[in-house]
Amino acid sequence: MSQAKSSEELFHLIALSGQGDRVAFQALYDATSAKLFGLSLRILNRRDLAEEALQDAFINIWHHAQNYRPEKAAVMTWMTTIVRNKCFDLLRAMPHESQLIDDESMDDWASDDLGPLEKATEQSESKALLNCMNGLAPLQRQAIALSYFHGMAHEQLAAHLVQPLGTVKTWIRRGLQTLKSCLQGVSA
Amino acid sequence: MRYDNKQLADMLSAEYILGSLKGAARRRFEQLSKQRPDWAQTLHWWESRLHLLADTVPAANPSNKVWKNIEAQLFNRKATQQASWWKNWAFISTALAASFATLLVIQTPQAVVDTKPAAVALLASEENGAGWFLDETKHSPTDIEIKVIPLASLQTKSDNAFELWLLPADKSKPISLGLLPQQGSNVFKVPVEVIPLMATGLLAVSLEPVGGSPTGQPTGAVLYQGRMTKT
Numbered sequence: 001m002s003q004a005k006s007s008e009e010l011f012h013l014i015a016l017s018g019q020g021d022r023v024a025f026q027a028l029y030d031a032t033s034a035k036l037f038g039l040s041l042r043i044l045n046r047r048d049l050a051e052e053a054l055q056d057a058f059i060n061i062w063h064h065a066q067n068y069r070p071e072k073a074a075v076m077t078w079m080t081t082i083v084r085n086k087c088f089d090l091l092r093a094m095p096h097e098s099q100l101i102d103d104e105s106m107d108d109w110a111s112d113d114l115g116p117l118e119k120a121t122e123q124s125e126s127k128a129l130l131n132c133m134n135g136l137a138p139l140q141r142q143a144i145a146l147s148y149f150h151g152m153a154h155e156q157l158a159a160h161l162v163q164p165l166g167t168v169k170t171w172i173r174r175g176l177q178t179l180k181s182c183l184q185g186v187s188a
Numbered sequence: 189m190r191y192d193n194k195q196l197a198d199m200l201s202a203e204y205i206l207g208s209l210k211g212a213a214r215r216r217f218e219q220l221s222k223q224r225p226d227w228a229q230t231l232h233w234w235e236s237r238l239h240l241l242a243d244t245v246p247a248a249n250p251s252n253k254v255w256k257n258i259e260a261q262l263f264n265r266k267a268t269q270q271a272s273w274w275k276n277w278a279f280i281s282t283a284l285a286a287s288f289a290t291l292l293v294i295q296t297p298q299a300v301v302d303t304k305p306a307a308v309a310l311l312a313s314e315e316n317g318a319g320w321f322l323d324e325t326k327h328s329p330t331d332i333e334i335k336v337i338p339l340a341s342l343q344t345k346s347d348n349a350f351e352l353w354l355l356p357a358d359k360s361k362p363i364s365l366g367l368l369p370q371q372g373s374n375v376f377k378v379p380v381e382v383i384p385l386m387a388t389g390l391l392a393v394s395l396e397p398v399g400g401s402p403t404g405q406p407t408g409a410v411l412y413q414g415r416m417t418k419t
Contacts, residue, residue, distance in 0.1 A: 034247035126243035151207035
């Protein structure tokens with residue numbers, strides 16, 4: 001879709017949307033919907049559901065745009081949270097047998113080559129995060145990604161990865177600690 | 189002591205954002221991070237970073253009908269809209285599980301539509317006086333909205349939320365209808381499965397922590413009551 005907009009531009013658009021400016025809201029949709037749809041597609045793995053989640057999320061975004069506080073979260077973070085929550089709502093409401101995980105995309109995280117992930121990544125901050133993720137052991141990385149994209153609890157992760165619960169917990173905790181030190185190095 | 193452990197705050201915050209922190213632990217963490225600025229700061233640190241994971245997903249274009257539906261819903265533009273079966277499921281899970289049940293807050297339709305007021309209710313009590321006025325609009329038998337208007341006499345509380353419950357006539361568990369605004373009106377959509385219970389059930393407002401009842405059931409004092417009455 002359109003060129004990625006800077007956070008300042010997005011903030012401007014959301015502030016106007018909060019005042020009821022429909023044109024700004026459409027511009028906000030045009031600027032962010034493709035990335036956010038990619039996210040909902042990754043979580044729900046079904047186009048029809050992903051579109052419903054995106055639709056519901058943007059309706060929510062319009063209604064709550066006036067409550068957006070820049071000091072609390074970047075616009076994209078705020079919108080990502082709303083979209084992800086909508087997706088998880090749908091996921092929870094679905095019968096278990098129809099919950100599909102796109103294992104192939106999750107395997108990207110366990111691979112030594114993060115090239116495909118890097119290619120999709122647009123913002124420089126996200127590239128820094130990916131770079132730090134690269135420093136984790138592949139299985140730590142995958143456990144963290146599975147948790148983020150599928151909202152999996154430790155028990156579900158253990159079942160999905162066929163690993164003892166304790167092992168999975170350790171992967172996640174150690175992975176997060178390594179990630180933290182790495183990210184602090186970046187922002188320092 | 190335990191809660192001063194920086195590493196604990198770190199791990200809980202990160203796992204809260206990841207989604208692996210669940211159930212009672214998740215709710216306890218939510219409370220704590222609201223009370224403790226240092227925890228809130230840690231949470232914010234992780235939030236602004238872990239959500240960048242979403243940026244590693246390839247962008248994909250949704251079909252044009254998504255924007256058309258959004259426009260139709262928000263600005264009353266025409267579009268084909270079909271609620272699918274799972275959407276009802278989503279509503280059921282939201283209404284019943286509802287730990288942080290805030291029903292989709294829908295803005296008052298600005299255009300004049302062909303609807304008729306169906307019922308009204310006053311949420312009040314002898315002790316606290318009148319709190320809110322509810323005005324139900326029936327668009328169709330399965331599409332009912334309630335406009336909620338806080339009254340000037342409402343004793344607002346900045347440290348708490350007011351949650352609206354339907355107490356079904358058969359004495360089954362209260363169903364959360366969402367949080368009530370303390371200023372400015374809201375419009376709630378009544379979940380389809382709750383519609384048949386509205387006429388006979390009792391409405392009650394309980395005092396809850398900000399964000400709503402952590403358990404999905406009323407936890408605080410019932411401050412106001414009311415009943416929908418046909419106009």
